[in-house]
Amino acid sequence: MGTNWQPQLSDTGTPKYKALMHAIRSGIDNQSLAPGDKLPPVRDLAWRLGITPGTVARAYSGLTDDGTLVAEVGRGTFVAEPKAIPPDYFPIEADSVEHNAGGDGYAVNMISPHLPSVGQARLIRQLLAQIAEDPPSGIMHYPSRQNMQPARAAAARFLSQAPLGRFTEEDVVLAHGGQNAIILIMQTVLCGRRPTVLVEELCYPGFRRAADLMRAEVIPVAMDAHGLRPDALEAAAQRHQAQMLFTSAEVHNPTCLFTPAERRAEIVEVARRCDLQILEDDCYRIGPSQAPAYRMLAPERGWYVASLSKSVTPALRVGFALAPEEQSMALRRAAESSFFGLATPISDLVAALLSHPGLDELMDKVRRQSGDYIQAALNVLGGHDVKWRQDVPFLWLTLPPGWRTSAFCQAAAKQGVQVRSAEDFASRDAASPHAVRLAVNAGVSLASFEAAMQRLRRLLDNPPEGIGV
Missing domain, CATH: 1.10.10.10 (Winged helix-like DNA-binding domain superfamily/Winged helix DNA-binding domain)
Known part of the structure; x- marks a missing residue:
């Protein structure tokens, strides 16, 4: 044949x-x-x-x-x-890495999520070995749009699972992680000596760090149970003549909130009245999208950022940026002027990894195992005020009366558990809630993680005397 x-x-x-x-x-x-x-x-x-x-x-x-x-x-x-030909189709084995078995006294870092190792490291090593043998883009040339085309095409397929509106592989900009993608978009959009950007009153700290680099003023906007309040957004946009809004609508970092489609439509109306560009950070979503992205709802002003850090690995530093339909060329120019493009071996790896037929299975395993850690935390902390989602690798814990955030973080650290204070997500001069974010650390055994939760539970149940109630 x-x-x-x-x-x-x-x-x-x-x-x-x-x-x-x-x-x-x-x-x-x-x-x-x-x-x-x-x-x-x-x-x-x-x-x-x-x-x-x-x-x-x-x-x-x-x-x-x-x-x-x-x-x-x-x-x-x-x-x-x-x-x-092996007897089974594409068996994916868990990575042979050492997990810290730990125990009641083992230190557990919950500052940032640590993904479960379910086979992605093994797959990446195999792909890197293949690329080293015969790199499709070569190793003696500058990055170019031509040799990064397979990576952009693979990224476009990867992103097409989300409701982002119309785009092609030509519109995808590859960045050095989600934070780099945010900075590229700010470089494309912001103008003037002291531009102003709006953020949620509690938000991803990287928004503020990126704004500092751009010499932009950051204004927090009040929230409710559904995310940004449209009335507060409009008032802040008009008062400060803001150019841009940063938001995390699918998975709000740090509170786990979700902004429903109806609220997003109201925010789009405000953005159009106030001529705001909307940057949506979707880096924390590891499950299906629940509502249309702002890029679909407002194709003339919606910008989108995603990465592999929470679904595959943060080690690769690969992010994706999409501009509104009429501004794709400007975003591409910003990336090419900043760093020409990803290193060609990395773009080859992106193309191979995102095109691999086993990737969906791996991400499903990451999601399921992260959910096991979330469930273990809930089994211990369920009697307290905890916000969570099964497909989000962190929890938001509001502290009971008697605990202040700084004191609780110090007490937790003495018990071998590092947690992230609400102050890290608030503006410098704002009053932050007495709450902490607990990130999943799947680099330790489930038993060690659960033991750490037990230590936190004992602290929560026994606040310091003379404080609070």
Whole structure:
């Protein structure tokens, strides 16, 4: 058969690349494809099936990774010999890393989330080894839009799971993590000697650090149970002639709040009346989106940032930025003027990682195991005022009467548990609530994490004498 082989794709609602992988395996099983047969070239098969070349390349890549196919540089892709085909399709093993077993006395850092290691480190090592053998973008050239095209295309597929409005791979800007993406957007939007930006009254501290770099004034805006209050937003925007709003609507950091679609629509109306650009930080969401992003609701002023830090690993420092439809070119220029582009081996890794057929399974495992830690925390702290979501890797704990935040953080540290104060999320001159954020640390065993929760519970149940009530 070889290059004349023509598969039939099943229409079962599964992604087309998975349907093609199934068709190739079926072809091998029914002997219409034999060991050593050459598969059709990517573009040829894509044209014949009426699908994109990227879809065919993703299917070929997945089958090459699991040993079903063999790719030879300059020759093509071939059916592997039977001995190269493992009995199971793409088994993903947990990474062989040492976890701190710990115990009641073990120190647990809950300042920032520590993701569970479920196979992503092993996969990244394998992909890095393949790239080192034959780097698709080479290692002797500057980054360019051409050699980063596969990474942008893979990122576009990755981002397409969220309701972001219209965009193509040409609109995706690759950044050195979510924080870098935020700074790029600020460089694109802000103007004047002392621009003003608006933030939620409790917000991700990186917003303020980025604003400091841009010499921008930061104004906090009051919130309620649904996020930003539209009346407070409009008053602040008019009073300070603000240019931009920073917000985390899907997963508010640090309170776990979610801004529903109705409230988002009200905020968009305010933004249009006050000519505000809206930057949405979606880096903490590891589950499905629950409402349309601001980029979809307000395509003329919605900017979007995401990253791999909370769903795969923070080590790679890979972020994604999308501009409003008419400002994509300006955002690209900001990135190219700042750093030309990601290092080519990293962009090659991004393309391979985000196109890998096992990535969805890995992210599901990360989400489930993070949820196990959240549940363990709730089992211990459930009697106190805790805000949480099963698909968010932190909890927001309002302290009971008798505890002040600084005293509780110091007492927790003495018990071997580091937590993050509400003061870290408030503006410098604002009165912050007596609350702390507890991030999931899946780098320690579940037993150690639960023991740390027990130590916090004992503190919560026994506030210092003479304070509070």
